[in-house]
Amino acid sequence: MIVAEVVRSGFVESTHHGVVAVLGGESLGDVASPFFPRSSNKPLQTVGLLTSGLVPREEADLALMSGSHDAEPFHVERVRAMLAAAGLGPEALRCPADLPLNTDARDAWLRGGGAAEPILMNCSGKHAGMLATCVVNGWPLESYLDVDHPLQKALGDAVSRLAGEPIAALGVDGCGAPIFAISPLGLARAFQQLVEAGPGTPERRVADAMRANPTLVAGTGTDDSVLMAAVPGLLVKKGADGVAAAAMPGFGAVALKISDGAARARGPxxxxxxxxxxxxxxxxxxxxxxxxxxxxxxxxxI
Known part of the structure; x- marks a missing residue:
């Protein structure tokens, strides 16, 4: 169904279709069919890291593991510190090399003679958490992105448990890590669990860390960070290709997918x-x- 329209000079020039799962209200479209939530899955995977034995340096690191950071200096230095605490360096990362998403950070990096590096990729926080969890368990590091690796099996189990449904399909995300297909309804259920779980549980620790450190989840002036800072208690995580999920304790949760992947329709x-x-x-x-x-x-x- 049409969920957004683009209006230019008072004229509707195009429309965007999509589905919206709403726990606590009326859903729109087919919210039971599976899709790839992309980076909206990250908080669920971080829960899997904790239940697999990860002990973060500090709780704020969970926000960066669950986020898609813009590689501002404070993001990059935190990833370095996370890796160092696990006895590793940036060379252990298997995500692709990239430049900062933040314009000022990218310009400063390039002016300083820098080039694309894996640590600058927006998923490097998640990868650092994955590597640290492998170190704790004595699991192989080189193959931590393989779908049959014990780490990825544990993360898939966590996503399935939180979503309340089996993983429908496995894919490879943009960062090279496995991505688990669930339904929009399952994604909304998972986010509701994060904010409604009891204090000190892995689910609540992830939600609390993200809400307490919104700029670590994305970056200065970015949608997720601004929205969480503006609405205390709200948990938000967007994903590539027009995906977003959010939850508020006492109100419910939502998850959406814009069919054509348009990011511009996601926010409204x-x-x-x-x-x-x-x-x-x-x-x-x-x-x-x-x-x-x-x-x-x-x-x-809508």
């Missing part, structure tokens, strides 16, 4: 879905530019 639809739970959230407009000036917006239609 997420805000509209959260309002269906009864949350009072201000507008976070997705502006359409023309000649560098605002000429329209992306509007949710």
């Amino acid at each position: 639809v997420l805000i509209a879905a959260l309002r269906r739970l009864g949350l009072e959230i201000g507008d976070f407009p997705e502006v359409v530019l023309g000649g560098g000036l605002p000429v329209g917006e992306v509007r949710a239609t």
